[in-house]
Amino acid sequence: MGAGAGAEAGTGAGADGPEADAPGEQAPEGDGGGLPDPGDAWADVTPDAARRLLVAAIEAFAERGYHATTTRDIASRAGMSPAALYIHYRTKEELLFQISKVGHQRALALLESAAGAGAGDASPAERLGALVRAFVRWHAERHTTARVVQYELHALSEEHYAEVAGLRRATEQVVRQVIEDGVAAGDFDVADVPGAALAVLSLCIDVARWFNVGGRRTPEEVGDLYADLVLRMVRPERAG
Amino acid sequence: MGAGAGAEAGTGAGADGPEADAPGEQAPEGDGGGLPDPGDAWADVTPDAARRLLVAAIEAFAERGYHATTTRDIASRAGMSPAALYIHYRTKEELLFQISKVGHQRALALLESAAGAGAGDASPAERLGALVRAFVRWHAERHTTARVVQYELHALSEEHYAEVAGLRRATEQVVRQVIEDGVAAGDFDVADVPGAALAVLSLCIDVARWFNVGGRRTPEEVGDLYADLVLRMVRPERAG
DNA sequence: CTGTGGGCTAAGCGCTTGCTCAGTGGTGAG
DNA sequence: CTCACCACTGAGCAAGCGCTTAGCCCACAG
Known part of the structure; x- marks a missing residue:
């Protein structure tokens, strides 16, 4: 769906935007919502809980990195208990x-x-x-x-x-x-x-x-x- | 004990070499040796133990990432006990x-x-x-x-x-x-x-x-x- | 109704983490 | 020699980790 707010910034090499960066909260989430990234792009992943966990993991890994992300973090972003992750995926x-x-x-x-x-x-x-x-x-x-x-x-x-x-x-x-x-x-x-x-x-x-x-x-x-x-x-x- | 073998490998976007990737061994190592990276570049860091820890940390962070690197790992690469790190640096x-x-x-x-x-x-x-x-x-x-x-x-x-x-x-x-x-x-x-x-x-x-x-x-x-x-x-x- | 199956949770196991601290050993001043 | 000094170590603590397990809940078949 495209349209998102897009643009850039980064700080990457010195970036572009103001100095907007920092670990962001973002994801407005929801169906009508804005952010184009994980939401609808993974719509074909089933069952629903597996998709929610996957999307939660993408966001957490992108923000903090794989090793700094805990299974508890992923599960709670997906609105589930830590153990639920292991029903749908064998390991992190x-x-x-x-x-x-x-x-x-x-x-x-x-x-x-x-x-x-x-x-x-x-x-x-x-x-x-x-x-x-x-x-x-x-x-x-x-x-x-x-x-x-x-x-x-x-x-x-x-x-x-x-x-x-x-x-x-x-x-x-x-x-x-x-x-x-x-x-x-x-x-x-x-x-x-x-x-x-x-x-x-x-x-x-x-x-x-x-x-x-x-x-x-x-x-x-x-x-x-x-x-x-x-x-x-x-x-x-x-x-x- | 100077240079540990360091480094890693690429594959970046498809890298460069043949298909050389995978955690690689390489680093000729040694004082007179080849690898230019951390060894002599940090020669001005004193005392000696602090420099060894710094170089060890660079290699470990580059290979595995900050969060996947343990203080024990850094210390042992520098040939010291884990506690020694905290004499020269307050935290990881x-x-x-x-x-x-x-x-x-x-x-x-x-x-x-x-x-x-x-x-x-x-x-x-x-x-x-x-x-x-x-x-x-x-x-x-x-x-x-x-x-x-x-x-x-x-x-x-x-x-x-x-x-x-x-x-x-x-x-x-x-x-x-x-x-x-x-x-x-x-x-x-x-x-x-x-x-x-x-x-x-x-x-x-x-x-x-x-x-x-x-x-x-x-x-x-x-x-x-x-x-x-x-x-x-x-x-x-x-x-x- | 009873019975079954599976998504899910509360609790927690065994282990590793970053970091601390009492103590050791070697060095240099007196 | 004695003694203070300090870089360093061995042991270990509290917290948090990935992952497991026993059991709950509820939809659905009969």
Whole structure:
């Protein structure tokens, strides 16, 4: 549903907005509500209690980090007793894995769809622009989920990490391919394709770190800005 | 006992190296050795025991995160009993604050020196290139420290965070100023200066997340690559 | 009505956490 | 030598952790 208040702020690198940051309370919650992140995005998770726990975990992990979040914290955010968590998830780590796996899958699907948009007729520049716009918007709009997805990897078990790492490699491959297509078509001038792909992904991912709903840019604005910057990075110096 | 083997691994967005990720061993270690990160960089911290604890904490926080690191872990890496930590630091959080504060101060000093290099005669493009090269190299070479500096902010107390946030704002201001100078001189074509500054900083900072010593690029190579990409982002489309 | 099944809770187990404190051992002044 | 000094240790405390268990409640089948 989009429309949220979006924008940014962060303090990230020094951020943008006033100095709005601090662990926030946020989530107005509720059906008609505003915040677009976890609420409706996980509507397909059933049963209801499992979804509430998942959403609560996303918010807690994003705010405090996995290790600083207790199972009691998650359960109480979901309005349940601590023991209820273990009816739906075997361990706290499995909760994180679910969030991470599904989050990565959705981000990858989004990227593939944007990169392949109008497969036959879209130019590499259009495809790269669409890809960046989509990926940035995802990291901004869903920055609560994205923070868990991008910054809590180290807390996964070895096997779970390996599974997620595969999705991450696929993600990078999509970006690399679009840039390679542009180079092959003569539309891009890029000496180091893997390096450029790395930079593009890095730029998009880092949005999750600094983006703040109270800031001055909407997810759409950041997406447009970044798509422009990325296209400048890869275009030949003298446009032709 | 100097350098413990430290460090970790990337996979960031898909990282760099082959697929080298997973908690890695690497660090050549030793006094004459290779790893440049914490060892000699904190040589001015005294007494000796306080420095060993600080270096141990940097490595542990970078590998596992602040909350997943125990005081016993830090102490044993430093070759001491858990109680010894409290002779030199009041709390575990104060240890983090020392690392974060000094790390931010050094990064800022580095940036200011690079941005002001040859103050009078260097062009904005040269200054921006030098700035990016220096900042990226710092995040790559000192990526263990940089990871703590950039990704453990949330674990600071409110007052300590506020102090560090001031340093971060100053950091952003340096980048913004160089870009503004370039725009004023007609050397850069940037519609949104704060937005471009944000992107530049974001790109540099994220290096700490994905950089891996076992990867295929040296800090210098990444610095050169990124300086080139950033200059393309801000240069007028038809170079003049 | 009785009986069954499963989502859920109160209580709590075993363990680890950050941190403390009485005491030890080595060093340097007198 | 004695003695104060202090970095440091061994032992351990209170609190909080992830997770388990026994049993409650209530919808639903018969």
